[in-house]
Amino acid sequence: MVLVKSEVLGAPCWLSLMARDLEAAERFYSAVLGWRFRRGAMGQVFSVAELDGVPVAGIGALAGELAVPVSWMPYFTVDDADAAASRVRERGGTVGVGPVSFPPGGRAALVSDPEGAAFGVWEGRVLAEWRVGDGEAPAWLELHTRNAFDAAMFYGEVLEWGQDTHDGAGSCEVSYEEDRVVLRNDGQAVARLNSGPVEEAAPKPQLRPRWLVHFKVPALEPAKAAAVEHGGGVVEGTGWGDGHRLTLRDPDGGLFTLDESTRAG
Template sequence: MSAERPTPVPHRGAPCWVSLLARDLGAAQDFYATVLGWTFRPAALGEEFTVAMSDGQPVAGIGAVVPNLQVAVAWTAYFAVDNADATAARIRERGATVAVGPLRIGPGRAALAADPHGAAFGFWEGQTLPWSVGRGNAPAWLELRTRDAFAAAIFYAEVFGWAAGEPGGVDVTYEDEQVIVRDGGHTVAALRGGAVEAAPDPRIRPQWHVHFPVRDIDVVTSAAMASGGTVLPVEPAPEQGRAAARQAVIRDPDGGLFTVTEAPRQHPS
């Protein structure tokens, strides 16, 4: 998370930020500046944290991994909560893990966790930057690839209050063997990983994936490879209203995995 230029708290359970912890902050900034055209400004959290900017708007956070912290380099999605302590308790009650926090960070409190299948995510209590998935320069959407999407949806619904029937939350629906999460009528996340009653797929490593919008996917992938990144094939998947989408999965030189999407974003009501 970042603590700069706060805005009102987003809807409960909605994605509110994405961040990358890199082993070499300078090298990560150079890679994403070249590939995605980002610029960077300091964050209020200290010199080891920066806010990535696109067209003058905040996009994501990139920070440096603490040297003695043994964590994989990965993009992490954060979700807004009303009470970080209560959220942490609900996660533990359901057999999942709270790895770090909740910790006081600037105007809020943050924690890192993993769901029962091992997918890492974060949650944040407090104010945020002007940022919303699927709007402006923020990520186009988030995607959880897991072994059992229906079981994962139950976990996140119980932890974050998805579709709890209370004002100020997000809505979830089951469509085309996926769980779709909508905030204010537009799609912010999808959970994929098997139909209802289907056996979990042991080949899938559960993980939240961040999809960044780009104007020219060929230019972006060429720049990624020239800068030491790797471009991976994209598995065919339902497009959730993005029939014309062109996508590529990129692994940065430090191991951080993300997806770029070229097509205009559509937000079904």
């Protein structure tokens, strides 16, 4: 893997699953998405998932250690994790963990926006090969929130979207398309912020505000069958599905969405 300095601040830079049982998670996602795994820089409690030799995501057996729910978490680049965490607090968000140091030479914090959607900020070098968004990337991101335009204000200020940066690095740009907000990196859509009905009560936790991670697959049915066979389940009543996408829950309870795409590996 090649680590480089991020040239664009506020851009998605990594996906990570906080799991309880690393080996069980590896078996499940290998069966559903065809990933292969190798141990990462954090040792035996963390592994890197690869598809066709390209890094896609990380899985760490950290949910119990950090006392956080099992969930997929997107990370965004910042020039200063401590300053970004302060901006989160100042704008009504919450800092759950950190900022703390992680190898090799980075700092991260787990935070949430005012609606409760969790995400991470990362200060440090990023993987040159990693991609998310439209086109050939294996995954993309969607924020499900009460008001996408309010959310865009929060994230724009915290992650400095569309702003002049301190050291000459670029920043992501935001465009408004109907009732959605689209985040673009060098013109390519990398995430979408969608307004919609959300619930904070316990009966339907899948409808709480959250960042949804979408993974692209060539066909939904084989992936769905593999998920059910290996202890996962289909999540009904989310309002996110259609004929070309499906939301699943892994055996630990982590939510993710499959998108049928002819560009999937």
